[in-house]
Amino acid sequence: MTRVVISNLVKQFGSFRAIDGVSLTIEPGELVVLLGPSGCGKTTTLRCVAGLEDVSGGEIRMGEDVVSSASVALPPEKRAIGMVFQSYAVWPHMSVFENVAFGLRLKGLGRQEITERVERVLALVGLKGFGARDISKLSGGQQQRVALARAIVLEPRVLLFDEPLSNLDAKLREHMRFEIRELQKRLGITSLYVTHDQQEAMVIADRIVLMDSGRIDQIGGPQDIYRRPASRFGAEFVGLANVVTATVGADGRAHCSPTLELACHTEGFRAGDEVDLLMRPEDIEVSDQPISGVNVVESTVARSYFLGNLADLYVNVDNAQWRLQLSPPRLWPEGQKMWLRVRPEDIRLFPRKAA
Ligand SMILES: Nc1ncnc2c1ncn2[C@@H]1O[C@H](COP(=O)(O)OP(=O)(O)O)[C@@H](O)[C@H]1O
Ligand SMILES: [Mg+2]
Numbered sequence: 001m002t003r004v005v006i007s008n009l010v011k012q013f014g015s016f017r018a019i020d021g022v023s024l025t026i027e028p029g030e031l032v033v034l035l036g037p038s039g040c041g042k043t044t045t046l047r048c049v050a051g052l053e054d055v056s057g058g059e060i061r062m063g064e065d066v067v068s069s070a071s072v073a074l075p076p077e078k079r080a081i082g083m084v085f086q087s088y089a090v091w092p093h094m095s096v097f098e099n100v101a102f103g104l105r106l107k108g109l110g111r112q113e114i115t116e117r118v119e120r121v122l123a124l125v126g127l128k129g130f131g132a133r134d135i136s137k138l139s140g141g142q143q144q145r146v147a148l149a150r151a152i153v154l155e156p157r158v159l160l161f162d163e164p165l166s167n168l169d170a171k172l173r174e175h176m177r178f179e180i181r182e183l184q185k186r187l188g189i190t191s192l193y194v195t196h197d198q199q200e201a202m203v204i205a206d207r208i209v210l211m212d213s214g215r216i217d218q219i220g221g222p223q224d225i226y227r228r229p230a231s232r233f234g235a236e237f238v239g240l241a242n243v244v245t246a247t248v249g250a251d252g253r254a255h256c257s258p259t260l261e262l263a264c265h266t267e268g269f270r271a272g273d274e275v276d277l278l279m280r281p282e283d284i285e286v287s288d289q290p291i292s293g294v295n296v297v298e299s300t301v302a303r304s305y306f307l308g309n310l311a312d313l314y315v316n317v318d319n320a321q322w323r324l325q326l327s328p329p330r331l332w333p334e335g336q337k338m339w340l341r342v343r344p345e346d347i348r349l350f351p352r353k354a355a
Contacts, residue, residue: 001028002063002157002190004049010057011044018044020214021058026158029188031181035201036211037237042194045211046160049192050083051076062157079158082151082189086163088143090135090150096122097131100149107154121153124183141172148180152187159184161193165200177203198238202226210234232276232350241278242322245352248273254349260318263294264347274352281325283346286313287339288332294344301336315340 004026011019019041026032034042047053049060051067051074060068067074090099097118104114122128125145130138135146144164151159164180165173181204184191195201201208202222210217210225218230229235232243246254246262250271254262262277269275285291299315299322311329314321315338322340332338 001188003028003061004158004190004192005061006045006049006058007060008058009045009048009055009060011041011048011053012056018214019048022211022214022216023058024209024216024219026190026192028190031184031191031193031204031206033193033195033201033205033208034211035195035198035205035208035238036217038196040211041214042196042211043162046162046192046194049158050081050160051079080154080156081158081160082154082156083160084144084147084151084162084164086166088140088147088167090143090146092136094135095131096127096133096135096138096146099135099146100131100153103150103154117153118149121149124152124186125149126179140168141176144168144176148183152183152189156189159189159191161191163195164193165195166197173200180204202238210237212237229278229348232278232353235278235348235350240281240323240325242281242284244277244279244320246275246277246349248275248349254347257318260297262297262342262347263344264349265344266349269349269351275349276352278348278350279322279342279346281323282327283342284322284324285341286324286326287341288336289339291339291341293341295342295347297340297342299338299340301332301334301338303334304331306331 006022006024009019009022022045034045036042048055048068054073055068059066066072067079100118100121101114104117122131125148127145165176168176177200193204205222207219207221208225209219212233217234218225225238235241244256246256248266248269248271249255252266254264254277256262297317299317302314302316302321305312306329310325310327311331313324313326315324
């Protein structure tokens with residue numbers, strides 16, 4: 001099993017710095033997900049690891065070997081990597097068997113070994129008995145399984161995935177997340193997986209690397225990333241967040257407006273600090289009767305939507321609009337008065353960045 005160490009990776013395209021000092025270790029057998037919005041540098045990072053891009057600075061190691069640096073650029077075929085992309089990149093004129101066998105033939109393996117390895121890998125990805133099929137007649141999900149089989153049949157040291165499920169329909173996508181994770185764990189191949197889909201990242205990852213504009217915002221397990229976001233960016237990108245601007249008061253409260261103050265944990269801030277105050281929709285308690293206690297806020301319902309398993313509510317609070325999610329769902333008429341309550345420990349504060 002191979003450890004991948006990315007140290008201070010920089011990638012410039014002309015004067016544009018797409019990757020700006022990314023450092024990251026993928027432990028042997030670990031599945032690390034690069035998550036972030038479109039254009040944040042996920043694919044570029046992956047392509048550097050694959051050897052499809054030269055690096056502008058920093059170093060990438062696989063096991064003991066430096067594969068990328070200012071002076072080293074080991075070509076992709078010498079890195080012992082397997083890759084799976086969004087476009088399946090299967091060869092349409094070949095059978096399933098031939099698609100998977102292709103790389104083994106290039107290596108000059110004997111006929112019997114090729115047959116054994118291809119059959120074994122097809123069984124692993126749930127395509128036992130599909131070898132003779134015409135690949136262009138398979139569904140998208142099956143084609144993606146062939147692409148996966150083709151990547152693992154070569155027994156790579158590292159598997160690289162770039163949005164492999166984005167072309168599949170929603171149901172299949174959810175199913176394939178579990179399959180890929182399960183297979184990766186069974187094979188124990190160190191893996192780097194790119195997606196912009198936060199739920200996919202949460203399901204599939206051992207650890208998530210959240211990227212923002214070519215840099216790492218936070219590294220952590222799915223629960224860390226969701227429960228203890230390191231930045232406003234992270235809190236808003238993963239899950240939903242209500243954001244209220246406020247000033248920290250001398251009393252340790254956050255002053256949002258002349259008519260709204262919230263008790264919260266202000267450790268690490270000083271009176272007068274400008275902050276963004278974040279609250280997850282599911283952490284806001286609601287009642288159509290007056291309630292008492294700390295942080296009770298009056299509101300009126302602006303809109304409410306039935307989403308099946310939950311109700312999505314937008315309520316007017318003190319000249320702003322907050323979003324709430326109620327499960328089990330309950331719909332409220334527009335204009336209905338509501339009392340909200342949020343616990344001080346469920347409010348997170350972030351320094352407000354200068355605009
Ligand atoms: N070959 C290239 N030439 C110039 N700019 C590029 C090239 N490849 C990527 N970029 C830019 O680098 C940034 C990161 O791209 P990419 O890694 O593809 O993002 P992501 O995969 O996170 O959506 C984007 O602004 C993109 O336009
Ligand atoms: Mg990409």
